[in-house]
Amino acid sequence: MSKRNFMFFIALVTALAALLFAGYGGHGINNGSTVGEIKAPKEVDNILRKACYDCHSNDTKLAWFDRLPIISIAVRKDVEEGRRHLNFSAWESLSPTARKAKLWDVYNVIRAGRMPPISYLQTHSKAIITTADRQILKTYIDGLIIKQLADSTALETTLSQYNSWIKSKAVSRRVSPNGIAHMPAYKTWQVMSATSRFDNGTIRILYANPIASQAIQNKNINPWPKGSVIVKAMWQKLEDKEGQVRPGKFINLQYMVKDKRKYSSTGGWGFARFDGPQLKPYGDVLILATECIDCHKTVEQNDFVFNLSTKQSSEKL
Template identity: 40%
Template sequence: MKKFILLFVAVALIIIICIQFFRPNLKNPPVTQDFQAPEDVKAILVRSCYDCHSNQTNLRWFDQVQPVFWQVAAHVRDGRKVLNFSNWDKLAPADQKAKLWEAVNQIEQSAMPIKSYEMVHTSAKVSAQDLAVLKQYLNGMVHSMPNDTAKINARDQQLKAMPEALKTKVTESLNGITYIPDYKNWQVISTSDRFDNGTTRVIYGNDIAVKAVKEHHINPWPNGTIFAKAAWDKLEDKDGNVTTGAFKQVEYMIKDAQKYKATKGWGFARFKTPKLVPYGKTAMFTTECINCHKPMKNNDFVFTFPIKN
């Protein structure tokens, strides 16, 4: 028996040594334009995110021991694909803001940095104070007052055009999902502000969703669950009172584990402006949706945590 264990350990050691020679090809490509921000903001992102979301990856020795290195290299490759602070010039200004907003959101939902990474790189953890610094920075990027005149005009024009808009026949989304007008009567599950582009959003759930919340049955959400998320411009007067401006869009997530297997059990659709123009150029637009929802995979791909009762 003892001999057998010794042999086993020896073989395992040899395998571990051998796999050290099969190394993923991980390089730092050139930086075209590094993300610029005040020092404190930048420092947080560099410390917590740059290993996977920049071309300035700084791996420690323990990251480079196999088989861990394979996993690390895959994270870096996938991370750079979706967000790369070293090619910041590749994004239009509005997309840069949107990415930052998304980044702060991922941190807030504890989806980023990736947990397995954070466990061994404890300094990458984003503290509550760091998060506040990032949020304040983003908040400062939204112009409030001057923009509001334009927003008020947009709302008024939209109201004027509404009777016409309501007459247009709504076409279905490219993946076959139709607009569901009834969401306005559903229960509000949550609201959120998007500080990068100044919109305010309301998230509604249908009866099945509401029942699932009551029964604490939300991971996974049951088939038939539907969420609707509607967005308006956010209007704020000088006393800080907030009202909704022009209607922007409504989005749906419909749970059917079988039918929407390709997108993790959720059917996605988005209808824009009061004319409810379906979003996307091909039916593949759903990849964009699920990719951004993916960090929430431990929460059935849903961001919203309903208010517990």
């Protein structure tokens, strides 16, 4: 290398180093205050702190390389997005039901290998969740299950809702804020599956429109074809002392409509929800574009569909 080239090389390295370190820590994270942090058993708390807290709390601990200027911009974005989804430092701001639901989400995204992200684990090996850690989390959420037989209030609510429903006329046209319209014909579609949730005490029936139904039979569901529609009807569980569970209060109808161009930002699916017997459209455009897909990303490998029955029920930890 000539002296001139050597000098040029040194100048280039210096310039790069200056660029990298000039704003070291400049895009730092504002850790803010902790207002009602999660209170979990010590062994659960330890797992959450080592694997989740950097992005899902106000107690983010940055490594030195996370503070490098260019990298820190991406890190800050990840942390802000992480806190938006879930913030263990603001846990008490959630309702008890929402807290419980979040914990089941946490366990399921970990179980699916979606969290912590592989890209994060490559540089933060302390965050790896072991099989023993998963067992601890599973035992913890299992302990949150409350199995309740239907009491007189639940029975009366169900009966009252039923009596007003059979007397009411069919609801007029309902359209979600994102343009997805309720399709009354769903009741004539093929039943895709029936599910019973022990994490939140609901039962559901899922319907597939003719395109989706045909796609299941043809094993053409990865991705699902354009025009596929899946509708989920959800009720609270009413369980009697004989262990028989029937639909109680109707909760909502949830829609997934496949059009990969129209809904490209949400995995090719448009999501909508209609609440109560009056099918009141839920949310706004922003909520429908974030809330549903956030959860459905857990099964991205299934083209975002949860409720399909598998031949082998692999109850992995």
